[in-house]
Amino acid sequence: MNKSSTIDNIKHSKLIENYIKNLTSISWISYDENSDAIYYQLNSVIGNKRSSNIYKIELHNNKITQITDGKIEGNIALDDEDSAEDIGLDSDSTPKISPDGKKLAYIKKIETHIQGFKINALFIKDLSNGNETMIHANYQTILSAYDSTGSFNWNSDSSHIAYTYREIDERDDTSEPxxxxxxxxxxxxxxxxxxxxxxxxxxxxxxxxxxxKVKLTEIPNIGGDDTHPVFSNDGKTLAFISDEGDTRDTHWREDIHIYDIESSERRRLTTYFNGIGSITWSNDDKSLFIIGTSDNKEGDGRNSSLFKIDLNDTKITNINTEEFAYNPQPNLKMTNDNLRVSYTDKGISKIVDINGENKSIVYENNSKILQLCDSTNKTVFIENNRNMQEVVKVLNKQNNEIHDILIPNSKFYKENPPSKMNKFTINRTGFDIESRVYLPSNFSESNTYPLIVDIHGGPHGRFEDQIAVNQEIFTKNGYIVIAVNPRGSSSYGSDFGKAVLNDWGGEDYYDIIESVNKLSKEKYIDSNKIGLYGYSYGGFMSSWIIGHTNQFKAAVIGAPCINLNSMSGTSDIGIKFGEEQWGGLRHDNVEKYQFNSPLTYAKNVTTPSIILVGDRDYRCPIEQAEQYFVTLKRMGNDVQLVRYPGGNHGMLSGSAPNLVIDFWTRAVNFFDKNLQ
Structure with missing residues (x-):
């Protein structure tokens, strides 16, 4: 394939550029009860660069103030050999206001002396004078191995902050092994x-x-990744998550550890959990509440439950008797003796109050709740619904009134109306399989439309009642989109989620095929013009499908899993995730891994395909895409491979905008070529 920096056919690129460059998003909020203000992270695209800054909106007058702009004011903690001029600045993110409302902690992405290498640095901004301080050494990064932002929290009197960090490799000489x-x-x-x-x-x-710095305290590490520190209300104890143990490289295992700040004593509190997303203390500091999972078959946390841990006898109670998927909350907090949390049920988020065994729903709107901050009098949350992306809302506890506070994309969606959505369900082997169907905003039943099958990742991802940019791009270009939640999808119960284990390409395949067949009987669907799109596990399933049927006329395959035998050794989660999902130890199950690999069925493929992947994807490594491309090409198939430089598995939300525009433009052009 010839190297090319241009799109073969620029048709549609302007429309797609509009979605990628002109939509903004709010991905983080922090509410200050003292000033009745919300601090929030606003993400945007400037030129060919993603940018984020922190703003404040005062709720009594809706006045908006920009708090950060990527620059540093005041002091910065540096190693002796460096100066402020040596550090390049980037985006600011993840605001957390101190309980007294006087200081703001946040993440600033800064460059190091290593060419092209950036770290996430933790800064404190004094809101009285604007001074900013970086509170850790230059070659420590708040970016952890588990999340894209790192984790940090204030104590109740705002005098201390606990944070996760990791030392980085300082070398800039690639000659060293x-x-x-x-x-x-x-x-x-x-x-x-x-x-x-x-x-x-x-x-x-x-x-x-x-x-x-003289008072900085390091918690002794005992052989695992320690994350998500949370102070007790009296400030004497720290609870945090650790995966310490002999099997940390091969199994999902996380537990709660406790650190006594005065005695410097660390102890493991639980030996029970396989994945933990959030922690908070009860008001009396006698219990902990966590969002996580105790099932070793659900270690990725997509079907998390809510647990209470009694610190006196370490008794653990699962509060989630209905098997909802509780959403991890970075600002999880108990107020008024209630725990206000969000969970997802069949792709729809709800906000619920929990007091002991009593639960009451306080908000539901056929939407997705992205983040929630609770306080004594108000609940602030980010919502993505079918009419608008990422609206910041406030729920007043005194009168239960709800107000939209920030609607960053109101003008955009007024000019670009979202697609219409409806749902239908089929029943297969005892499970209800739900599909969402997205129709062009100018849809008419008297017309016929080509159909795109959108397959989510995971396999424990899910389609929800929200706006998804790729589905809007497809419908704006004249396609109907069906998004099936096959078995394995989260928020439909534990049994439903685990039904896909050791059976990738089995019943999940038939869930999708039979749902598509039902929809394709509608008169407005051109059943001869159906294409496939999937990314990650969705890329696996797209590849699997075209190896088992020639029903589909085009396949856009993103970052696929193709050969489970090789992926178990090259993916960053090939052992931990793969052995759970694919049938145990690979060397004991080579034939099983091979049976469930799309590469095994490549000889059957006749469907034209395009494979798109980042060349620094460590989750579904590029060697997976290369194996599939070479095999299909050798057999004379119509196939193309597109490699995106520097792209990781999250490239569609994190890579340079021009590469994301290229990705979606190639996808739409490929569908046009084969379906229109």
């Missing part, structure tokens, strides 16, 4: 981990002064 001693030596998005582990430190923050 990298030594690998463990299975989990690299992570998608994060990159090289080596032998470094996530650690936790506590820093004293004195008002109007630099960070008290």
């Amino acid at each position: 990298y030594i690998v001693n463990r299975i989990r030596y690299r992570q998608d998005v994060v990159g090289w981990l080596g032998d470094e582990l996530n650690k936790i430190a506590i820093s004293c923050i004195e008002e109007n002064k630099k960070c008290c």
Whole structure:
């Protein structure tokens, strides 16, 4: 394939550019009860660069103030050999206001002296004078191996902050070898981990002064990644998550650890959990509430439950008797003796109050709740619904009134009306299989339309009642889209989620095919013009489908899983995830892995396909796409491989905008070529 930086056919690229460059998003909120204000992270695209800054909106007058702009004001903690001029600045994100409302902690992405390498640095901004302080060493990054932002939290009197960090490799000379001693030596998005582990430190923050480095406390690491530190209300104890243990490289295992700040004593509290997303303390500090899973078959946390842990006898109670999928909340907090949380049920989010065994729904709107901050009098949350993306709303607890506070894309969707959505369900082998169908905004039943089958990742992802950009791009170009939630999808119960284990390409395949067949009987569907789109597990399923039927006329395959035998050794989660999903130890189940691999059925493929993948994808490594491309090409198939430089598995939300525009433009052009 010839190297090319241009799209073969620029048709549609302007429309797609409009969606990628002109939509903004709000991905993080922090509510200050003292000033009745919301601090929020606003993400946008400037030129060919993604940018984020922090703003404040005062609720009594709706006044908006920009708090950060990527620059540093005041003090910065630097190693002696560096100066402020040596550090390049980038985006600001993840605001967390201190309980007294006087200081703002946030993440600033800064460049290092290593060419092209950036770290996530934790900064404190004094809101009285604007001074900013970086509170850790230059070559520590708040970016952890588990999340894209890192984790940090204030204590109740705003005097200390606990944070997760990891030492980074300072080398800028690529002539040195990298030594690998463990299975989990690299992570998608994060990159090289080596032998470094996530650690936790506590820093004293004195008002109007630099960070008290002399009072910095490091929690002893005992051989695992420590994350998500949360202070008790009295400030004497820290609870956090750790995956410490001999099987940390091969199994989903996370537990709660406790650190006594005065005695410096660390102890493991639980030996029960396989994945934890959020922690908070009860008001009396006698219990912990966590969102996570205790099922070793659900280690990725998509079907998380809510648990209560009694610190006196370590008794663990699962509060989630209905098997809803509780959404991890970075701002999880108990107020008024209630725990207000969000969960997802069959792709629809709800906000619920929990008091002991009593639950009451306080908000539902056929939407997705992205983040929630609860306080004594108000609940602030971000909602994505079918009419608008990422609206910040406030629910007043005194009168239960709900107000839209920030609607960043109101003008965009007024000019670009969202697609229409309806749903239908089929029943297969005892499970209800739900599909969402997206229709062009100018849809007419008297016309016929080509159909695109959108397949989510996971396999424990899910389609929800929200706006998804790719579905809007497809419908704006004259396609109807069907998005099936086959067995394995989360938020439909534990049995439904686990039904896909060791059966990729089995009943999940038939769930999709039979749902498509039902819809294709409608007169407005051209059943001879149906295409497939999928990314990650969706790329697996798209490849699997065209190896088992010639019903589909085009397949756009993103970051696929193609050969499970090789992926088990090359993916950053090939062992931990693969052995759970694909049938145990690979060397004991080579034939099973081969049977469930799309590569095995490549000889049957006649459907034209295009494969799109980032060349730094460590989750579904590019070698997977290369194997499939070479095999199909060798057999004379109509196939093309597109490699995106620097693209990781999350490239569609994190790569340079021009590459994302290229991705979707190629996808639409390919469908036009084969379906129109």
